[in-house]
Amino acid sequence: MSDEMEKLFSKYNKLEEIQKATKTNLQLKIELKDSIAAIQELLNNRTERLILNENKFTCKSPVISDEIEVFFKVMLAINTTLRIDKITQIILRKHEELQDFIKTYCQLRTYSFQIKKCDESSCNICKPPRTSFSVFQSLHFLSDPMSSANNSEHYAEFNMLYGKEISDQHQPSKIEV
Numbered sequence: 001m002s003d004e005m006e007k008l009f010s011k012y013n014k015l016e017e018i019q020k021a022t023k024t025n026l027q028l029k030i031e032l033k034d035s036i037a038a039i040q041e042l043l044n045n046r047t048e049r050l051i052l053n054e055n056k057f058t059c060k061s062p063v064i065s066d067e068i069e070v071f072f073k074v075m076l077a078i079n080t081t082l083r084i085d086k087i088t089q090i091i092l093r094k095h096e097e098l099q100d101f102i103k104t105y106c107q108l109r110t111y112s113f114q115i116k117k118c119d120e121s122s123c124n125i126c127k128p129p130r131t132s133f134s135v136f137q138s139l140h141f142l143s144d145p146m147s148s149a150n151n152s153e154h155y156a157e158f159n160m161l162y163g164k165e166i167s168d169q170h171q172p173s174k175i176e177v
Contacts, residue, residue, distance in 0.1 A: 001031045020085075053154075077125050101125065107141040109168050114141045144168045 001009065005028050012018045022029035044059040051057070072084050079097040092098055105126070107114045117126035119136055129136040143161035147170050148154045155170070168174065 001035045005031045109144060110171055110173060112142065116141060144171060146170045 008021070008025070008028060009018070009032065012021060018032070022032060047057050047059055049056075069084070072082070075082055075098070078101045079095050082092075082095065082098070102108065105115055105118060107116075116139065117129065119129055119133065120126070121128070140163040143158070143164060144166045145155045146161055146166050148156045
């Protein structure tokens, strides 16, 4: 980052302040992205060298702002009072319509967030399913991992768990070694 942008950047203490500044200062946005890119690449390269159970780790690219805007338009269908510049977990918890939507249509876990539309004709959020009713009714949230009954060192196969209500207690971060 140039000295000028470093000096400007050092004035900000919060991520919110940095985001606001990059909206009005394109040069800061570009230089900040460029300075982060090298670190991201280094971390991705190191992470992708890791192996767990003979499987290499993979890194995904971060979401681009266009995708965030598309997702936010969907959120506005749920609650029109939301503001894209005012989204934190604390703020979102205060929006009852959004919380009701999450409880009704979503499964929130440590490693995943899944949404399943409803088949209610009166719903003003979900579009009608494009598949047959019987196929739609057979769709379930993806199951959380669970240890295999035969070998606790391995996880059970997907087809044994799909459609069953499983707790998230078997997630790697919740298993005591």
